[in-house]
Amino acid sequence: MIDAVEPALLPSRIQMAFTLATHVLLVPMGVAMPFLTLLMEGIGLYRKDPVALKIARRWSVVMAVQFAVGAVTGTILSFEFGILWPRMLGRFGAAFGLGFAIEGLAFFLEAIFIGVYLYGWNRLPARVHFLLGLVLPPAGVLGAASVLSANAWMNTPGGYSLQDGRVTNVDVMSALFPRALGYEFWHFLLALYLTAGFVVASVYAVAWLRGRRDHYQRLAFAVPFTVAAVLTPAQLVIGDLSARALVEDQPAKFAAMEVTWQTRDHNPEVIGGVIDDSGNVHLGISIPALDSILVGYTPNQVVRGLSTFAADSRPNTFEVNLTHLAFDVMVGLGIVGAALSAWYLWVVWRRRRLPEQRWFYRLAALAGAGSYLTVELGWITTEVGRQPWIVYNVMRVSDAVTTAPAAFIWSMLTVLVVTYALIAFFFVTLLLRLSARWRREDLGEPGAPEVGVPYGPRPRTLEG
Amino acid sequence: MPELIAFVLLLGITAYSTAGGVDFGAGIWDLLAGQSPRGKKARELIDHAMAPVWEMNNVWLVLSIVVVWTGFPLLFQTVFSALYAIYALALLGLILRGAFFAFRHVAGEPRTHRIADLVFGVSSVLTPFFFAASLGAIAAGDLRVFSPMTVAFGLVSLAATAFSGASFLVADARRYGATELVGYFQRRAVVAAVALIVVGTLALAAIASENPGLFKAMLAGKGLPFALATMVLTPVAAFLIWRGTFRWHRVLTVGAVGSMVFAWAFAQSPYLIPGRLTIDQAIAPTPTQVLLLVVTVVLVLVIVPAIGLLVYLDQRGALESPQS
Ligand code: HDD
Ligand code: HEM
Numbered sequence A: 001m002i003d004a005v006e007p008a009l010l011p012s013r014i015q016m017a018f019t020l021a022t023h024v025l026l027v028p029m030g031v032a033m034p035f036l037t038l039l040m041e042g043i044g045l046y047r048k049d050p051v052a053l054k055i056a057r058r059w060s061v062v063m064a065v066q067f068a069v070g071a072v073t074g075t076i077l078s079f080e081f082g083i084l085w086p087r088m089l090g091r092f093g094a095a096f097g098l099g100f101a102i103e104g105l106a107f108f109l110e111a112i113f114i115g116v117y118l119y120g121w122n123r124l125p126a127r128v129h130f131l132l133g134l135v136l137p138p139a140g141v142l143g144a145a146s147v148l149s150a151n152a153w154m155n156t157p158g159g160y161s162l163q164d165g166r167v168t169n170v171d172v173m174s175a176l177f178p179r180a181l182g183y184e185f186w187h188f189l190l191a192l193y194l195t196a197g198f199v200v201a202s203v204y205a206v207a208w209l210r211g212r213r214d215h216y217q218r219l220a221f222a223v224p225f226t227v228a229a230v231l232t233p234a235q236l237v238i239g240d241l242s243a244r245a246l247v248e249d250q251p252a253k254f255a256a257m258e259v260t261w262q263t264r265d266h267n268p269e270v271i272g273g274v275i276d277d278s279g280n281v282h283l284g285i286s287i288p289a290l291d292s293i294l295v296g297y298t299p300n301q302v303v304r305g306l307s308t309f310a311a312d313s314r315p316n317t318f319e320v321n322l323t324h325l326a327f328d329v330m331v332g333l334g335i336v337g338a339a340l341s342a343w344y345l346w347v348v349w350r351r352r353r354l355p356e357q358r359w360f361y362r363l364a365a366l367a368g369a370g371s372y373l374t375v376e377l378g379w380i381t382t383e384v385g386r387q388p389w390i391v392y393n394v395m396r397v398s399d400a401v402t403t404a405p406a407a408f409i410w411s412m413l414t415v416l417v418v419t420y421a422l423i424a425f426f427f428v429t430l431l432l433r434l435s436a437r438w439r440r441e442d443l444g445e446p447g448a449p450e451v452g453v454p455y456g457p458r459p460r461t462l463e464g
Numbered sequence B: 001m002p003e004l005i006a007f008v009l010l011l012g013i014t015a016y017s018t019a020g021g022v023d024f025g026a027g028i029w030d031l032l033a034g035q036s037p038r039g040k041k042a043r044e045l046i047d048h049a050m051a052p053v054w055e056m057n058n059v060w061l062v063l064s065i066v067v068v069w070t071g072f073p074l075l076f077q078t079v080f081s082a083l084y085a086i087y088a089l090a091l092l093g094l095i096l097r098g099a100f101f102a103f104r105h106v107a108g109e110p111r112t113h114r115i116a117d118l119v120f121g122v123s124s125v126l127t128p129f130f131f132a133a134s135l136g137a138i139a140a141g142d143l144r145v146f147s148p149m150t151v152a153f154g155l156v157s158l159a160a161t162a163f164s165g166a167s168f169l170v171a172d173a174r175r176y177g178a179t180e181l182v183g184y185f186q187r188r189a190v191v192a193a194v195a196l197i198v199v200g201t202l203a204l205a206a207i208a209s210e211n212p213g214l215f216k217a218m219l220a221g222k223g224l225p226f227a228l229a230t231m232v233l234t235p236v237a238a239f240l241i242w243r244g245t246f247r248w249h250r251v252l253t254v255g256a257v258g259s260m261v262f263a264w265a266f267a268q269s270p271y272l273i274p275g276r277l278t279i280d281q282a283i284a285p286t287p288t289q290v291l292l293l294v295v296t297v298v299l300v301l302v303i304v305p306a307i308g309l310l311v312y313l314d315q316r317g318a319l320e321s322p323q324s
């Protein structure tokens, strides 16, 4: 019925979800890869290890290429706010937009210093190069924090006063630091760093499985994997804090995550399973009273159910199931990741060497893709669980959507999907070619890792 | 203070038009270079000159749009509700351009390489044309997607970017020792300057018939100094390039294009959309303005030294591959 009123709603939501989900795949490496690269460079400088420096230099190339793709997809997102949700920005831009103003600053810095860092290899004194690189990690964190501030504002809006549908005053501090930012920020920051760690390490886990096990491969595996292994267990704790905070901040989302229909005590924790329109849960494993215990540390804790919200103020059945399953798989994958991390840390700590079991490396090779998946699932939990609100309890998605014809948005979506597929193809081709070339260089061909990269340094004169 | 925010926005748009314009212009010449040996050589130079800069220019675009939605939410809503189709086309150009610029470095076969060249070139035409067209729709005051004003602004932007691109490529050809391309781009810069003067005049005629108030403000009101500056700087820059006096031609080119943007903006102030929405009507509450200004000041304080560092290293050749 809503779709009849706002024909562009469905394609707009799909388009927003598609472009955001793509952009966020580039974010972990964009924000956290500079840290890993600098860590490697630092090790190389400290131990005078040319292999570590070579690895760092190669990673910096990947970082730069990926930054370029991130910049394109991010620019698209900014325009989509106008093309898809003009009424939301028109009403709340003065409060919601603040985070993005700071984001611009952070990305500006990143863009410049990635350039300096990439071109500066072997052309600047080693120490100066390293010090200039130190600008990158904080700039990335600042950028992530400010986007998250905007997202947290959508979840727990505040810091503005409305009159006749217009924002008449803004409290900058409460608009920039919405309550949800406290947990979303730390949870997301850890997610970025551990994802980058697992993804980079997974490349070298594959190499290990193929029999390449020299100093180069081991170092390039151990550094990022150690970072990820230390952070993953902490992530479970922070994730738990987020979930607990939602009980107060967004009870409908929490009820959807746990498929709770009736408000009750001794509420079971349902793992898997789907709910139907009348609130019955099918399939799934139900652990008696566990949800109540997790929320209030006692089985007598009362947990609010979906049926206490008006039908037009809570996610619909499909959205509830999506939120629930996404949440469960995120938690499941998080636990698997923590187990893998524990295995690794145990071996490193007790035996003072890397694990040697093939199974370990098989799992490590999957951990990269697994973390990307987990990040996507986390965002599905956050965004779909907030439905039907674009600004929680204040503005519905259907009141924000554009008045453009649905056919237009569908066409735009189609074009975007095709071009993104092309970009993904080029991106992967480029990385594979780089990797093949580096392998050749290891066998003796000379050359600098950055040469020939689209955003890499230029020779002083044109060839030929 | 609202005027200050509007001025920050104007600076963002101007930076994108001038710095981004150089890049788009290079793309246009890339499209027109053809497959002759000399065309290939020109394309190689273009690639070489552009490689490290384009994402930087995206930053100006993003910054401008953020200032619009935080500083002037109502402008953002009004403009996008009416002109979404124009922006979608500009965006399409933007993605394709980025993707295919990267792709031609990866493309192995000559045929795919040619396709990549073509898409890159065409998208370099789409983006400036449609971004400028949206400004034309705003300047007309009626926000119509298709009107003499949108077409006129689009064409002016093509001529202006082609001019900026050629002017900078002359310098790049000298810098990278491609002597035979200096004359090649000198000629193109002069042709583009003449084209710019012609379409500029036609655009003024379009403005006079579509929005006489704006026309008057441009030639007799607040826009006048900048309109005059464009009219003087464009031929002077073209003359210097033609004569082979390569000292100031880039600064003058940027000045010519920048003044054009200023002439439009000052002529329509205090309106953001002539006849419909003023700066004061659209402006966000004071605390938001303060934050925007603080961010702008920090940006200037941080970015200017950073860009200075980049330019310094670039000039020292510290950012180029060692000769092999
Ligand atoms: C690799 C990453 C990763 C891992 C291992 C986990 N999460 Fe997560 N989670 C995210 C990555 C993520 C995310 C993608 O980063 C999200 C999306 C929004 C956000 O702030 O973080 C998220 C959101 C998110 C939310 C929604 C927050 C909101 O709507 O404001 C909750 C309740 C949890 N997570 C809970 C957990 C729990 C209980 C986990 C493990 C036991 C867990 N997450 C592991
Ligand atoms: C970065 C990772 C993010 C992902 C993967 C993501 C994912 C999604 C998804 C899946 C939807 C569609 C929900 C539905 O159709 O039911 C959505 C909607 C939306 N998201 Fe997010 N989101 C992300 C972050 C953000 C951020 C940071 C913002 C804003 C600051 C944001 C703003 C929106 C808006 C405006 C919508 C449209 C309204 C809606 O359908 O909920 N998202 N997002």
Ligand code: HEM
Binding pocket: A020, A023, A024, A026, A027, A029, A030, A031, A066, A067, A068, A069, A070, A071, A072, A073, A074, A075, A076, A077, A078, A081, A107, A108, A111, A140, A143, A144, A145, A147, A148, B055, B058, B059, B062
């Ligand atoms: C949680 C969500 C997000 C995070 C952490 C994030 C982070 C980043 C990062 C790190 C980059 C730099 C490119 C890279 O390193 O890959 C980037 C680029 C960009 N992002 Fe996102 N992003 C998020 C969501 C969004 C959303 C919702 C928008 C838009 C409205 C957006 C707009 C942009 C823009 C405009 C750029 C390009 C900046 C430039 O040109 O330098 N991002 N983002």
